[in-house]
Amino acid sequence: MNSDLAQTIGHQRQDQSDPFGSFRHECETALKAGYSALKKTWEHRLPDLDVALTLEDPPNPTFGQLASSLSFELAKTQKKKPIEVARTLANTTRQLAKLDLIESIEATEPGYINFRANLARLTELTLKSVQRDGSEYGLIKTHAPERTVVEHTSANPARPIHIGTAKGAIFGDALARLLAARGHNVRTHFYIDDAGRQVAIMAYGYKLLGEPTPEGKPDHFVGKIYSVTATLVEIEELKKRLVLLRKTNASDTDLVATTKSLDEWVGIAADLQSKYPQEFDRLNKLISKDPDPEKSISELIRKYEKKDLDTTALMRRVTQIILTGFEETLRRARIRFDQWDWETDLLWTGRVAELVGQLKESGFTFDQGGALELDVAKAVEKFGLRETLGVSPTFEFPPLTLLRSDGTSLYATRDIAYTLYKFENAERVINVIGSEQSLAQFQVKVAFWITGHRKEAEKFIYFPIGHMLLEGQGMSARRGRYVTFDQVLDETLTRARIEVDRRSPSIPEELRQRTAERIAISAVRYAILSVEAIKSTNFVWGKVLNFETNSAAFINYAYTRSSGILRKLGKIAEPKAFNLLTDPVEQELALELSKLPETFAEAADDLNPTLLCLYANLLAQRFHEFYEKSDISHVSNDELKWQRVALVLAVRTVLKTLAGLLGLELAERM
RNA sequence: GGGCCCGUAGUCGAGCCAGGACCAAGACGUGGGCCUUCGGAGCCCAAAAUCGUGGGUUCGAAUCCCACCGGGCCCGCCA
Numbered sequence: 232m233n234s235d236l237a238q239t240i241g242h243q244r245q246d247q248s249d250p251f252g253s254f255r256h257e258c259e260t261a262l263k264a265g266y267s268a269l270k271k272t273w274e275h276r277l278p279d280l281d282v283a284l285t286l287e288d289p290p291n292p293t294f295g296q297l298a299s300s301l302s303f304e305l306a307k308t309q310k311k312k313p314i315e316v317a318r319t320l321a322n323t324t325r326q327l328a329k330l331d332l333i334e335s336i337e338a339t340e341p342g343y344i345n346f347r348a349n350l351a352r353l354t355e356l357t358l359k360s361v362q363r364d365g366s367e368y369g370l371i372k373t374h375a376p377e378r379t380v381v382e383h384t385s386a387n388p389a390r391p392i393h394i395g396t397a398k399g400a401i402f403g404d405a406l407a408r409l410l411a412a413r414g415h416n417v418r419t420h421f422y423i424d425d426a427g428r429q430v431a432i433m434a435y436g437y438k439l440l441g442e443p444t445p446e447g448k449p450d451h452f453v454g455k456i457y458s459v460t461a462t463l464v465e466i467e468e469l470k471k472r473l474v475l476l477r478k479t480n481a482s483d484t485d486l487v488a489t490t491k492s493l494d495e496w497v498g499i500a501a502d503l504q505s506k507y508p509q510e511f512d513r514l515n516k517l518i519s520k521d522p523d524p525e526k527s528i529s530e531l532i533r534k535y536e537k538k539d540l541d542t543t544a545l546m547r548r549v550t551q552i553i554l555t556g557f558e559e560t561l562r563r564a565r566i567r568f569d570q571w572d573w574e575t576d577l578l579w580t581g582r583v584a585e586l587v588g589q590l591k592e593s594g595f596t597f598d599q600g601g602a603l604e605l606d607v608a609k610a611v612e613k614f615g616l617r618e619t620l621g622v623s624p625t626f627e628f629p630p631l632t633l634l635r636s637d638g639t640s641l642y643a644t645r646d647i648a649y650t651l652y653k654f655e656n657a658e659r660v661i662n663v664i665g666s667e668q669s670l671a672q673f674q675v676k677v678a679f680w681i682t683g684h685r686k687e688a689e690k691f692i693y694f695p696i697g698h699m700l701l702e703g704q705g706m707s708a709r710r711g712r713y714v715t716f717d718q719v720l721d722e723t724l725t726r727a728r729i730e731v732d733r734r735s736p737s738i739p740e741e742l743r744q745r746t747a748e749r750i751a752i753s754a755v756r757y758a759i760l761s762v763e764a765i766k767s768t769n770f771v772w773g774k775v776l777n778f779e780t781n782s783a784a785f786i787n788y789a790y791t792r793s794s795g796i797l798r799k800l801g802k803i804a805e806p807k808a809f810n811l812l813t814d815p816v817e818q819e820l821a822l823e824l825s826k827l828p829e830t831f832a833e834a835a836d837d838l839n840p841t842l843l844c845l846y847a848n849l850l851a852q853r854f855h856e857f858y859e860k861s862d863i864s865h866v867s868n869d870e871l872k873w874q875r876v877a878l879v880l881a882v883r884t885v886l887k888t889l890a891g892l893l894g895l896e897l898a899e900r901m
Numbered sequence: 902g903g904g905c906c907c908g909u910a911g912u913c914g915a916g917c918c919a920g921g922a923c924c925a926a927g928a929c930g931u932g933g934g935c936c937u938u939c940g941g942a943g944c945c946c947a948a949a950a951u952c953g954u955g956g957g958u959u960c961g962a963a964u965c966c967c968a969c970c971g972g973g974c975c976c977g978c979c980a
Contacts (some may be wrong), residue, residue: 290922300921300961307960341961343922380967387980427980602978627903627976634977642980652915667974669905698973705973734942750942762914766907767973774929779942788942799939837918845915848927855943864939898924901942 245373248360250353250825251296254332258297259283260348261333265324266301273309280304286346294339295347296822302342312729313342320344332356354821355809358642360749361824361881369827369888377690379415380653381390381407383663384561384568385422388553389429390454392560394770395665395699395706397716401759401894403663404566405840408892413835415495418569418657421557422649425550426574427642429457431531434549435524439517440510442548450556453549455507458711459514462500464524469493536639538579546575560716562900564752565894569678577648583640583748586648587633589682601636612644614680619688620673633675643671650691659690661838666695666765694838699765714770723751726776731901739898749896751782755785756894759843782848787897789851790886792858793879794899799864806873816857817878823853827885831892847889854882 262282270277282301289298302317309316317338324344325336334349361368383403386396403419411417424430436456437443445452473489475481504511518524534542554571561567577583587603590596595606595613607628611617617626632646653660662672672693679688700707706713728747735743758775761782763769778784797803812821827846834842863879866872890897 284919285921287921290925294922298922303960313960339922341922382934429980482937569923600978604978622904625903626905629903637978639977639978645910665974666906670975673905695906700973728935766914769913771913775963777929784942785928787947788940792940792943794940796939830979845927852927856945858939859935859944862938900940 247828248356248364248368249371249828250357251822252829253356254346254348254353254825255286255297255829257329257332258286258299260323261328261336261346262286262299262344264327265320268323268327269320277305277308289343289345294343295337295345297346297348298536299346300334300342300346302338302344306342310675313640314338314340316676317342317344334795348822350818350822351810351813353825354818355811357821357825358809358877358881361884362877365884366888366891368884369831370412371828371832373832376414376416378656379410379417379659379661380420380657381410381417381663382420382422382551382653383407384557384566385424385664386557387429388423388425388550388557389426389433389457390708391448391450392557392716393706393708393713394701394716394719394736395713396414397564397719398699398759398764398768399565399663399665399696400561400564400716401756402694402764402840404564405760406661406663406694406754406838408894409831409835409838409840409843410705412892413832415659419567420570420572420653421568423550423554423571423573424642425546426532426536426578426640427644428528428532429461429793430546431528431535431552432464433457433553434531434546435464435528436514436518437549438520438545440513442545445552448556448559450554450560451715451717453552453556455510456514459503459507459511460518461709462496462503463515463518464528466493466496466500467518467524469496470696487747497656498671499710506711533639535575536578538575543575560720563720564716564756565896572649572652574645574649577645577652578640582652583645583648586651586678586682587640587644590678592634592679595681597630597634599630599632602632603634605631605633605674605678605681607631607674610677610681616677616680620676622673628673628677629670631678643674647669647675650675650685651679651682651687654684654687654691659692660687661692661694661697663694665695666697669693669695692838695765697763697765700767700769702771703769719755719775720751722772723776725750727754727778730778735900742766742900746898746901749898750787750901751888752779753783753787753895753897754778757786760893761848763839763841782844782851783895784901786851786886786889786895787852787901789858790883790897791899791901793854793883793886795861796876796879800876803876804869804873806870806877808870809874809877811868811871811874812878814861816853816860817875820850820853820857820878820882823850824885827888834892843889843892847886847893850882850885850889 254552259282266282278300282299283510285299285301285304286297287300289295293663302313302320305316308312321336321338321344330354332349335344335347337345339345367712381403384396384400392400407417407419433453433456436459437453440456454490469492473493476486476489521527531542531546535546595610597604597606607630611628631643632641634640636703650660650662664672676691679691701712701714724747727750728744731750733741738746755775758766812818830842830846834840861875863872863875886897
């Protein structure tokens with residue numbers, strides 16, 4: 232454990248229970264006392280060590296629940312064998328320790344000091360804590376709450392959300408949930424990139440068609456128009472360029488490349504035509520009437536930036552249609568946003584211009600053919616940022632174009648202004664964005680340094696999302712080789728429904744559907760969250776749709792089984808104590824429950840929801856083991872029965888907490 | 902050419918930041934068991950790993966450092 236985390240745990244509020252943390256604290260105190268005592272008696276000087284850092288999880292329960300490797304460290308200076316040091320240290324520590332949660336302290340080969348927990352006491356403490364704190368159990372609050380903005384998803388508003396973007400949405404949403412539960416003031420933002428070319432193309436096509444009322448899901452409807460329009464316009468442009476190239480006797484390589492690109496687009500057009508024949512033919516006719524589609528589109532962009540009334544109305548209208556569809560999809564996935572930020576608002580409010588002005592004054596810009604460039608490399612050297620940014624001494628920072636020669640801004644420029652904007656009401660900003668943006672995110676940081684926003688530069692966190700492969704291949708939006716988030720949710724739901732129908736035919740129809748919905752959304756979210764965000768994920772239908780092997784179903788099943796127990800019992804009573812839970816499966820289960828606070832704090836502070844997926848899986852596993860071995864409804868000893876019921880209730884409480892953090896939905900029956 | 906990320910059983914994937922009992926968690930798949938007990942979407946057992954390769958640091962390396970190899974991505978007056 233690092234010192235930050237140790238400190239975090241050490242500074243926990245008194246009123247928040249952390250059973251395993253209390254055990255850890257006892258071990259630390261004992262070890263510190265033992266070590267100080269030893270320092271006074273030994274001839275060789277002992278170093279000042281943070282003994283808390285030497286405590287670790289032993290590989291298996293026979294070595295206790297915590298172990299210290301301190302003796303290995305000391306053996307060096309003492310010129311003794313680690314095991315000898317360990318024996319002496321263990322003896323001293325044992326004498327000075329208050330043995331409450333600690334059962335025993337022993338030295339073992341080759342030199343560890345093992346701390347065995349008093350599992351009876353720990354079980355009791357844990358169950359009391361869960362009973363007392365209820366749904367707040369485990370959600371220990373940070374001692375340094377921060378106003379935090381989490382920007383995520385920010386899908387291009389020109390086509391439906393695909394599964395790659397969905398990964399960012401799910402991680403971003405889980406991060407926001409974790410941080411909020413940790414006590415931070417969290418706001419989620421969606422960045423609407425409406426100033427770019429794609430929205431203009433979409434609006435262009437939409438207007439040509441006479442602004443039809445969407446049929447079916449709005450984002451799919453307008454997205455279709457975008458794809459067709461973009462393809463047709465691109466083909467027009469390539470044809471024009473080819474004519475020009477021939478006229479000017481251009482090089483063969485240029486001709487070949489352009490021809491090849493044209494062929495590719497014609498292929499894509501053929502696909503689109505067969506998929507959407509009506510829209511394709513109509514748009515094809517309409518666009519061919521326009522002498523210069525490219526010019527029409529550029530004009531839309533220019534007018535929109537200037538907030539021309541008619542253009543603005545059109546652009547906002549069509550973007551809003553897409554966003555309505557986005558919201559519908561995101562709502563299905565239990566993802567919500569506090570704020571939707573329009574990129575064009577940054578332009579209209581003058582924030583982008585202001586930023587460019589500041590950068591110009593800094594002296595780190597230069598002119599290149601009328602365009603304004605930011606000398607990123609120079610700034611990196613001037614401020615000595617290589618180490619701060621964690622890049623090697625030979626990293627070449629290319630300059631960043633801030634303004635085109637016609638004076639209009641670029642996406643990167645607006646993104647810097649946007650991130651600064653997010654800091655206006657936050658101390659920390661987390662950008663959940665695809666890993667391909669890493670250079671761009673570096674540039675944002677450098678721009679912060681240049682404009683004197685050093686505090687912001689430190690508190691600006693780039694959370695990269697690794698690529699999503701589709702059945703082993705890269706996805707391609709333009710080739711139509713991608714899966715939409717809606718498709719994934721639909722397919723998973725269909726499959727979940729079949730499973731529920733098969734396994735629980737007695738449940739009423741309406742409830743079966745609701746159950747299937749819960750299982751489906753949980754399956755998708757868990758499948759994404761259980762693999763670290765940075766890793767590229769291979770999306771395989773068979774895997775997401777397989778509930779028999781899916782961990783979300785496994786976790787839910789633990790919950791369902793607990794429901795079954797309670798249902799069978801009918802009514803329950805409070806136990807007098809927790810002293811009869813002595814079976815290893817019971818104590819292992821309680822031990823797992825005792826670790827929620829530490830696991831949660833680490834997951835939230837390290838921005839690592841995957842950690843909680845693993846924890847949830849482990850807890851479910853412990854519960855299933857308990858379920859197999861430990862009977863409840865048939866035991867004749869009532870006190871034992873109610874004690875076991877209390878354990879079951881605690882598991883249910885923690886499973887619900889975990890579900891809330893990860894955005895899973897638990898079904899009572901499945 | 903420069904850089905960033907990833908590389909752990911047939912497959913997927915924890916552990917790496919904060920080195921320690923690692924003959925490496927868990928899962929899928931494979932082989933074998935368990936339904937007169939609260940729901941078998943489960944439990945138990947078994948086989949399966951040169952931790953990409955080679956050096957180095959260390960009492961100790963999957964973990965830190967260096968080099969190399971493989972895969973992905975970025976280096977636009979695109980977004």
